Amino acid sequence: MSHFSTKSIHGGDHVKPTNDVISPIHITTTYSYSSNPDELIPGGLTDPTTLVYSRENHPNAAQVEAIVEAITGYPTVVYNSGLSAFNGLITHVNPKAVAIGQAYHGCHGIVDVWKRNFGTKEIDIDDGDYSLVKAGDLVHLETPVNPYGTYFDITKYATKAHEKGALLSVDATFAPPPLLNPFDFGADIVMHSATKFFGGHSDLLAGLLLVKDQATKEKLLLDRLVLGTNIANLESALLVRSLRTFELRVARQAKTVATIVQFLNENKAKFPQLDKIYHGSLQTDDFIAKQYPNGHTPVFSIELDTDAHAKSFPSKLKLFHHATSLGGAESLIEWRAMSDDHISKKLLRLSIGLEDPRDLLFDLVNGLTEGGNDANALVEEIKKLSV
Ligand SMILES: Cc1ncc(COP(=O)(O)O)c(C=O)c1O
Known part of the structure; x- marks a missing residue:
């Protein structure tokens, strides 16, 4: 199995808990602990691979992540909206300064919350004072850009970010796979509102973060658990359906x-x-x-x-x-x-x-x-x- 459409149909088969061809929607919020007292480990809730409580993980969400990982080759975390994905991104990076330009107004709204609550500085991604951008800060590029559908050169912004030791995140919502792979041009984190092309039927809200290593994915999963931003059961089953024709x-x-x-x-x-x-x-x-x-x-x-x-x-x-x-x-x-x-x-x-x-x-x-x-x-x- 090596090609895009095959992976989009079969890439999550190995995490399906039943042999239904189409996975059932797992409506449960909670999973029974082991009946063997020797296997009950206090505090075991922080292992994101165990099925305990659906805010943490559930089979339909795991299937979405497995399929997107198969298609793209990058560790993936799914969220209950695109803006939850951006919230997960900024919470993880915890920047003191964000460089951002023309971008979805909701992402600007989240940056405004960070400015209000934490004194985060915002600079213009093109003309801003990059002396304010330090190691560990964030350059956030939206390309293709909303609402125009025009493109920015990702490599140029990756250089700008990396010269300062900052990370480049790319909101590639308007150009889903296989149109654009921002990692090839220097992105560190890729974000999608999966409500759009991944979902493709205007009937679900979802978001995705793609990262370069498993350790970052695990940190994002722990944040997602406490932020309460995991995708819901029905939406993730619909998203698996959508990926079959992606x-x-x-x-x-x-x-x-x-x-x-x-x-x-x-x-x-x-x-x-x-x-x-x-x-x-x-x-x-x-x-x-x-x-x-x-x-x-x-x-x-x-x-x-x-x-x-x-x-x-x-x-x-x-x-x-x-x-x-x-x-x-x-x-x-x-x-x-x-x-x-x-x-x-x-x-x-x-x-x-x-x-x-x-x-x-x-x-x-x-x-x-x-x-x-x-x-x-x-x-x-x-x-x-x-x-
Ligand atoms: C480019 C872009 N990013 C993020 C979002 C936010 O996604 P959601 O509506 O899934 O929260 C949108 C929504 O329109 C968008 O167009």
Whole structure:
């Protein structure tokens, strides 16, 4: 067994406690101690491999971790949300200074809590005063970055962090495996909101931290136990279900987004309201081909000419739900001002799902042309696309 999709289906088989092909959802919160008094060791609760209490560990969560470890090759800890994973990360590193730039607003929210409670210093990841960053501090990079779907060069930030003896964490939520492996470019810890592409069905919340060694994983597990942030039983069973189609889904979403972004970009002049398209596939930097050998993030953003046009655009679409989040089977669009008030009110974020790319393009072209003169010719071009 050596390839991605095989591992995503069978990588957790060895930790299944039953011979069900699909593991049952283990709803128990507590497990019986040994009936042999000689095996009862006071304080035995801190061994994360023993089944004692589900806040500590349970078979469905162990299966998720085993599968992600098989796919990626890195020790993995699963959490009950992406933000719990970031909380686990910052708690483990315990930085006195954090360098962070454009990133998910919730991660900034956690950094703000650290600033308030512990006097942690925050500096800008690009222009900040790196003399404040010392050994043991944290440089946190989000790439591809929310909401744009554009890329930063991980190697550049790894150098910046390591020169100071700091750690580089990468939130790679927008580019799950097999699109990006941040460890190859110098990351020390990789984070994902597994709510997005790992989950892939918009029906579970989960987070992941991937680390380089087993000792770090064990420390994270002990913190997770006392922070109470382990994934729940039902969610982890759903996540195992999701992982069975992981490679297929991500490959298809990456192919579809490339078709859509390319089409919009090539025909941009025919969409008078469309000002800008942001996506990694449109960047020309040298590092891109190396860091994204298997395709591009299925998330991109567009900017329209006015706030009012952007606000009303989602209501013109039939297939894209107007909703936050990303990574699911269904395509979503969000007038991003709804959930992030630091972002331009002209900006719309799109998450490409598993629908036929031609149908998604019809929908977008109809919305952008509102049935104008160019619409029919564009529809004919869409019909000719090979998908
Ligand atoms: C890049 C990124 N990181 C982290 C998170 C937080 O993840 P969760 O919602 O699973 O807590 C999100 C959620 O949208 C995200 O987009």
